[in-house]
Amino acid sequence: MxxxxxxFVAAGVCMALALSYxxxxxxxxxxxxxxxxxxVEMTVTPGSISSEGLASLPVKEKISEKALLRYLEGQELTxxxxxxxxxxxxxxxxxxxxAADEQGAYYARQSVKMMAxxxxxxxxxxxxxxxxxxxxxxxxxxxxxxxxxxFVYKQLEMMALLKLNCFHxxxxxxxxxxxxxxxxxxxxxFTAWRxxxxxxxWEVNETGGDFVDEGTPGAYGGYYTKQDIAEILxxxxxxxIEVIPEIEMPGHNYETRAAYPELACSLxxxxxxxxxxxPGKEGTYEFLENVxxxxxxxxxxxxxxxxxxxxxxxxxxxxPDCQARMKTEGFTEVEQLQSYMIKRIESFxxxxxxxxxxxxxxxxxxxxxxxxxxxxxGTEGGMKAIAQGHDVIFTPTQYxxxxxxxxxxxxxxxxxxxxxxxxxxxxxxLEGISKEDEHHVLGLQGNLWTEHVLEDWHAEMQIYPxxxxxxxxxxxxxxxxxxxxxxxxxxxxxxxxxxxxxxxxRPGLTNAxxxxx
Ligand code: ACM
Ligand code: ZN
Numbered sequence: 001m002x003x004x005x006x007x008f009v010a011a012g013v014c015m016a017l018a019l020s021y022x023x024x025x026x027x028x029x030x031x032x033x034x035x036x037x038x039x040v041e042m043t044v045t046p047g048s049i050s051s052e053g054l055a056s057l058p059v060k061e062k063i064s065e066k067a068l069l070r071y072l073e074g075q076e077l078t079x080x081x082x083x084x085x086x087x088x089x090x091x092x093x094x095x096x097x098x099a100a101d102e103q104g105a106y107y108a109r110q111s112v113k114m115m116a117x118x119x120x121x122x123x124x125x126x127x128x129x130x131x132x133x134x135x136x137x138x139x140x141x142x143x144x145x146x147x148x149x150x151f152v153y154k155q156l157e158m159m160a161l162l163k164l165n166c167f168h169x170x171x172x173x174x175x176x177x178x179x180x181x182x183x184x185x186x187x188x189x190f191t192a193w194r195x196x197x198x199x200x201x202w203e204v205n206e207t208g209g210d211f212v213d214e215g216t217p218g219a220y221g222g223y224y225t226k227q228d229i230a231e232i233l234x235x236x237x238x239x240x241i242e243v244i245p246e247i248e249m250p251g252h253n254y255e256t257r258a259a260y261p262e263l264a265c266s267l268x269x270x271x272x273x274x275x276x277x278x279p280g281k282e283g284t285y286e287f288l289e290n291v292x293x294x295x296x297x298x299x300x301x302x303x304x305x306x307x308x309x310x311x312x313x314x315x316x317x318x319x320p321d322c323q324a325r326m327k328t329e330g331f332t333e334v335e336q337l338q339s340y341m342i343k344r345i346e347s348f349x350x351x352x353x354x355x356x357x358x359x360x361x362x363x364x365x366x367x368x369x370x371x372x373x374x375x376x377x378g379t380e381g382g383m384k385a386i387a388q389g390h391d392v393i394f395t396p397t398q399y400x401x402x403x404x405x406x407x408x409x410x411x412x413x414x415x416x417x418x419x420x421x422x423x424x425x426x427x428x429x430l431e432g433i434s435k436e437d438e439h440h441v442l443g444l445q446g447n448l449w450t451e452h453v454l455e456d457w458h459a460e461m462q463i464y465p466x467x468x469x470x471x472x473x474x475x476x477x478x479x480x481x482x483x484x485x486x487x488x489x490x491x492x493x494x495x496x497x498x499x500x501x502x503x504x505x506r507p508g509l510t511n512a513x514x515x516x517x
Contacts, residue, residue, distance in 0.1 A: 030119035032127045035111055036468050036489050037163055037475035038482075039129035047092050047124040051116040058094045059109070065100035071128055078439075084165075085130035088112070090122060103240045104130075107163050114161060118492050133428065133443030135393050136474030137166035137244075138467060140459075143173030143255075144199040145450035146192075146222045147459060153235055155463070158502065160239035162471035167236060167243045168305060168445060171224070174208060174254035174275070175199055178223045179245070183290045184260065189214045191255035193221035199451050208254045208274060229298050244357065245299050249288060250277040250341055251311030256287075263287055265319035273315045279337040280321030289348055296352050303372070306345055309359035311338055339365030346371060357393065360385070372442065376400075379430055386433060386440045395445040399426035400470070402448040402462045406505050423469035424486055427478065446470040460503040465490045 030051075032042035049057070071087040083101040086108035095112055099105040107129070115122045138159055140147065156167060171179045176194065177187040191211045196202045197220040202209035212219045224232070236243050254275050257264040263284050264272035277284045295304065316322040316334040325331075329340060338361070346356045346368040357372040360381025367373070372391040375382030382392040394400070397416070404418035428444045446467050453459045468490045472481065494504040503509075 029121045029123050030115040031123045032111070032115065032125050033485070034118055034489055034492065035114055035127075036486070036493055037472040038480050038485070038489075039111065039127050040477055040480070041128040043126045045089075045091075045124045045126060048121050049090065049092050049124065051120050051122055053092075054090065054095070054112065054116045054122050059097060060094055061097045061099075061105050063099055063102060063105060067098050068100045068104070071098065077130060080134050081130045084163075085128075086111075087126070087128045089126045090115075090124050092124060106160075106240050110161055110163060114493075118496050131163065131475045132477055133441070133474045135166050135443030135445065136164045136471065137168055137393065137395075137443065137445030138164055138463075138470065139168035139170055139246075139395070139445055139447040141170045141173065141448060141450040142178045142224075143170065143176045143450075145453040145459065146176060146178060146220075147450075147456055148222060149224070149228050149232065151456050151459070152232055154502070155460075156232075156236050156239055156241055158464075158467070158497065159241055162468060163475050164467070164471055165241055166443075166445065167241050168246060168447075169243055170246045170449075172246070172248055172255070173252045175202055176221050176223075177255045177259070179229070179295070180223060180225045181291050181294050183294065184287070186259035187256065188223040191259045192223040193219040196220060198454060211255065211258050226298060233299065242301050243299060244301050244303050244305050245295055246305035246307055247288075247291060247295060248307030248309075249345065250279050250284075250338060251275060251309060252307060253277045260287065265315045265322060267315060268318050273312075273319070276311050276313075276315070278319060278321050279316065279341040280319060280323070280325035284341075285344060288345060292345070292348065293352070296349075296354055302353065302355055303357050304349055304354050305357045305374070306342065306349075306362075307359060308338070308342055308362040309376070310361065313338065333365065335365035337365070338362075339368070342371065343368045374445070376447070382441075383430065383432065386437050389440070391440050391442050393442050393445055394426075394428045394430075395447055396426070399423055400444060400446050402446050402466055403450070403452060406462075406466070407507055418466070420466055420469055420490065421483060421487070423466045424473065424481075424483055426473050428473065429478070443474050444470060457503040461505045461509060464497060464502055464504040465494050466505075468493060 029048055031044050032039055068085060068087060077085060083103050084107055086097060086099040086104040088108040089096045097105050097108040099108060111127055177191045181187050190213055193212050193214050194202050195210055195212050233243055256277060257274060261272055263277050265278040266272060313334040316337050322337055325337060342358060342362050349356050355370055357374055360373050360375045360377055362371055363381055363384055367388055367390060373381055373385035374393045374395055376395050376397060378396050379394060382394050385392050399422060401418060404416040406419055428441050429438060448459060448463055450459060472486055497504050
């Protein structure tokens with residue numbers, strides 16, 4: 001706060017200087033203090049430049065760790081922080097950027113871009129900056145509502161501006177499989193398509209609906225081809241965003257079971273389970289490994305998200321294949337079957353140079369040795385995982401679930417209320433985490449589940465401006481967080497985003513266009 005205060009004083013001095021230089025139009029003026037996420041250190045220096053002029057200034061970039069370290073004297077940064085750190089200066093004649101890595105230089109350019117777009121004039125300034133957390137993420141559920149490539153590009157563009165660096169692509173789930181897998185064509189020729197558009201019409205009474213063949217008139221759905229994924233990955237990489245694909249197991253597999261019924265548990269009445277993959281059958285592992293091989297080939301990220309959440313385990317107690325597996329493995333609880341599956345898949349991932357992330361249910365029955373836990377049912381799972389020496393990404397529903405409504409009047413998204421200020425108030429470095437364990441907190445993520453999303457505009461309305469808060473919680477040092485300042489900056493950035501064609505929630509934007517049921 002002291003630093004910010006110093007800079008407000010500096011801003012005042014700058015204004016006085018600008019006026020004495022005879023500049024008529026010094027306001028509105030962008031300063032680094034307008035940035036989201038707020039930077040570590042900033043100084044406003046004399047002078048200003050028009051945003052248009054700034055766009056055509058020469059940019060002098062130096063990528064050199066040694067050069068950057070001169071600005072970082074006295075600071076303790078980890079290797080990954082140094083990669084993202086930058087120093088920059090805007091003068092009336094040029095923009096100077098010093099970074100240890102192209103990623104840091106990219107973030108510097110994003111800061112310049114944000115300042116140039118929120119006002120017509122930009123204050124001359126210096127900024128020294130680096131992120132607080134390594135994982136600053138956003139998750140998009142493509143299964144319940146299929147958004148498609150253009151939508152993904154648009155959100156990646158905003159993520160880049162916000163210095164978010166992990167896009168968690170929730171590609172498969174009960175109401176639709178959205179990724180081309182050559183070995184299992186029915187996943188996309190059949191279970192990527194359903195006869196009705198809206199999830200709630202499809203999942204009548206939460207029983208799950210039908211799928212139809214690709215090409216059926218009126219079918220709703222779609223999927224990403226391998227070419228689409230390659231294009232998305234290239235687009236994301238240019239913006240220093242990593243893409244983490246999620247392949248759910250053993251729960252959330254209604255669609256897989258619809259395409260390949262032989263992967264489900266057998267029930268006493270002769271039928272098969274509708275929701276889970278059978279963890280007892282060897283064929284399930286053959287399927288998962290074949291799918292993962294194609295996913296590993298496609299996505300260069302060292303992490304793969306394997307889901308693990310909300311598996312119904314009741315049928316495992318009666319399924320002969322599950323029972324046989326429990327007997328041979330000496331298991332006494334069905335939870336051990338889930339843990340068996342996750343551990344086995346983790347070994348397979350390791351054989352291929354990959355590490356797994358799973359929702360916090362993967363703690364049940366024993367955590368796989370090297371798994372990262374995504375803590376969503378509050379923060380307890382994350383805390384337990386840290387106590388066991390594991391890395392954690394926090395995404396607790398109470399702070400990070402963008403399907404929750406933003407005001408009380410909003411139509412039915414999951415009934416809970418999650419206003420911007422509550423997202424902003426989240427502190428991932430929770431009380432009780434020791435200094436030695438702090439490195440296990442990789443960061444946080446905002447999640448958009450799309451059960452209630454009807455159209456793309458509606459998805460954006462759920463995302464923004466709450467993603468701005470995830471950005472600042474993930475990047476900005478705790479002592480520089482300040483709600484009144486953020487609220488002002490978020491309002492300015494919301495207007496800019498609207499001008500760019502994003503739908504950003506504001507009070508009153510609720511039952512828009514009568515689309516909402
Ligand atoms: C989840 O929300 N089921 C991870
Ligand atoms: Zn089974």
